[in-house]
Amino acid sequence: MSEAAGRPAAPAHPTAAAADNPSGLLASLEPHLREWLPRQRWFAGKGRPVTGFTLDSATPLLPGSALLHLLVRAHQPPADDDGPGDRYQLIIGTAELLPQHLAPAAIGTITRGPLAGRTAYEALQDPRQASVLLERLRIPGALGALSFHRGPHGEVPRGLAPRPLQAEQSNSSVVYGDRLIAKFFRRVVAGTNPDLELPLALARAGCDRVPAPVAWFETRTGDMAQTTTLGVLQPFLKGAADGWDLALKHLTNEQDFAGEARQLGRATAEVHTALARALPTVTYSRAQLEQLAGTMIRRLESTAQQVPALLPLVPGLRSAFTALHDLAADGRVRHAQRVHGDLHLGQCLREANGTWRLIDFEGEPSRPLAERRMPHPPHRDIAGMLRSFDYAARSARPWNAAWADSCRSAYCAGYAEVTGDDPRTDPVLLRAYETDKAVYEALYEARHRPDWLPVPLAALTRLAQETPR
Numbered sequence: 001m002s003e004a005a006g007r008p009a010a011p012a013h014p015t016a017a018a019a020d021n022p023s024g025l026l027a028s029l030e031p032h033l034r035e036w037l038p039r040q041r042w043f044a045g046k047g048r049p050v051t052g053f054t055l056d057s058a059t060p061l062l063p064g065s066a067l068l069h070l071l072v073r074a075h076q077p078p079a080d081d082d083g084p085g086d087r088y089q090l091i092i093g094t095a096e097l098l099p100q101h102l103a104p105a106a107i108g109t110i111t112r113g114p115l116a117g118r119t120a121y122e123a124l125q126d127p128r129q130a131s132v133l134l135e136r137l138r139i140p141g142a143l144g145a146l147s148f149h150r151g152p153h154g155e156v157p158r159g160l161a162p163r164p165l166q167a168e169q170s171n172s173s174v175v176y177g178d179r180l181i182a183k184f185f186r187r188v189v190a191g192t193n194p195d196l197e198l199p200l201a202l203a204r205a206g207c208d209r210v211p212a213p214v215a216w217f218e219t220r221t222g223d224m225a226q227t228t229t230l231g232v233l234q235p236f237l238k239g240a241a242d243g244w245d246l247a248l249k250h251l252t253n254e255q256d257f258a259g260e261a262r263q264l265g266r267a268t269a270e271v272h273t274a275l276a277r278a279l280p281t282v283t284y285s286r287a288q289l290e291q292l293a294g295t296m297i298r299r300l301e302s303t304a305q306q307v308p309a310l311l312p313l314v315p316g317l318r319s320a321f322t323a324l325h326d327l328a329a330d331g332r333v334r335h336a337q338r339v340h341g342d343l344h345l346g347q348c349l350r351e352a353n354g355t356w357r358l359i360d361f362e363g364e365p366s367r368p369l370a371e372r373r374m375p376h377p378p379h380r381d382i383a384g385m386l387r388s389f390d391y392a393a394r395s396a397r398p399w400n401a402a403w404a405d406s407c408r409s410a411y412c413a414g415y416a417e418v419t420g421d422d423p424r425t426d427p428v429l430l431r432a433y434e435t436d437k438a439v440y441e442a443l444y445e446a447r448h449r450p451d452w453l454p455v456p457l458a459a460l461t462r463l464a465q466e467t468p469r
């Protein structure tokens with residue numbers, strides 16, 4: 001017998017042992033997760049307690065390291081009584097002694113199993129652990145339930161210093177060396193995320209208004225027969241100003257923003273034109289317009305049940321959608337195409353040279369993926385931006401209606417300069433999309449930022465009083 005064969009095997013890292021027994025691991029984390037998960041901004045099931053979890057997959061991200069990738073389903077009856085519960089991506093580190101600077105990232109101390117005594121924490125907040133993820137994204141290949149991919153655009157240099165973004169987000173992002181930014185989707189739905197699909201299609205079409213994905217990773221576990229996107233790495237636009245911050249700065253200084261709004265209109269139009277070239281478009285039939293109106297009416301009614309302040313506005317708002325339904329008879333041909341789906345000032349970044357770029361093509365995160373991937377008339381995104389100028393103007397004191405009006409009209413004019421098609425020439429369609437967006441915002445704010453609810457409510461009050469043309 002050789003010396004090596006007789007030597008006892010080195011003990012596996014306790015995290016690796018825990019990954020060998022995933023259910024035991026989840027059971028030991030469960031009490032902490034129940035309390036921690038609902039506190040996260042990206043948690044989608046706000047207002048309903050989490051009663052338990054099911055583990056879909058557990059993957060150690062580095063052999064022998066204390067870094068685990070988990071996909072878990074959170075159960076929240078009664079809403080998901082007959083469903084599987086929302087699925088979340090968690091990237092968890094464990095440490096015997098959590099350093100002071102990571103205290104806010106703590107999830108809880110594990111009390112049983114091979115990790116007993118260690119503290120579980122949110123690993124994206126830990127630069128050492130976030131570096132492991134970059135290294136994984138650098139090298140394509142399979143790892144447990146995960147697979148890592150590289151695209152044809154851009155490089156992934158080694159050893160870039162990670163910095164987690166502290167912004168209030170629907171997902172979680174880490175900036176690497178001010179060169180790349182990785183977004184980790186939190187609520188994971190089966191299928192390709194449009195935030196990978198559309199930027200890849202745009203890059204292939206040669207449109208540089210959107211940062212091209214450099215690498216991404218996916219899974220195919222549990223009931224997710226389809227390839228499911230978990231994260232995307234793209235170039236970081238260093239020094240770029242966020243459109244929302246910039247708009248607020250202009251408002252505070254009583255500065256006109258119409259010039260920027262016009263450029264934003266041009267940028268949106270270029271992206272729409274490229275998307276229409278790169279991906280299939282359809283002609284919206286009369287039946288589809290009627291169906292769209294029906295969907296918007298149902299959304300209004302269900303939102304009013306959840307946001308009672310909307311109830312008195314329902315009849316007026318419904319008129320925007322019945323007008324859309326009746327519009328179907330006007331015989332005008334309307335095209336539908338893939339769109340951004342949740343366009344607002346915060347999704348627009350202005351580089352130092354004045355070029356506007358668009359990010360975050362995920363669509364409205366609470367809508368089902370199949371719905372988010374459906375083609376729409378471009379008016380949908382345009383309406384999103386018009387709402388955003390109104391949001392900015394209403395969050396400034398005093399409310400600056402003239403500022404919003406000049407931005408809204410400059411934006412549409414900029415759009416028309418590129419496409420030759422002014423969105424204002426289809427006012428019923430535009431009003432319906434704007435109303436639908438404001439209804440979505442009312443629910444979003446009620447769930448996530450109740451203090452902001454008056455902003456969409458004020459717009460809905462105005463929209464409810466507008467007479468359909």
Ligand SMILES: Nc1ncnc2c1ncn2[C@@H]1O[C@H](COP(=O)(O)OP(=O)(O)O)[C@@H](O)[C@H]1O
Pocket residue numbers: 165167169170171172173181183211234235236237238240242346347349359360362
């Ligand atoms: N390519 C990028 N370059 C610079 N900053 C970016 C880039 N992508 C995202 N960001 C910053 O990260 C924030 C969150 O990104 P976003 O894609 O909107 O995430 P989420 O889906 O979580 O809302 C943005 O508001 C922006 O400030």
Ligand SMILES: O=P(O)(O)O[C@H]1O[C@H](CO)[C@@H](O[C@H]2O[C@H](CO)[C@@H](O)[C@H](O)[C@H]2O)[C@H](O)[C@H]1O
Pocket residue numbers: 169170244342344345346360364365384387388389391392441444
């Ligand atoms: O950027 P996300 O994908 O997380 O989008 C969600 O959050 C947005 C707020 O951060 C929300 O946007 C709403 O508020 C903005 C101001 O903060 C405003 O500019 C937008 O017009 C308004 O819709 C977005 O709706 C939501 O999906």
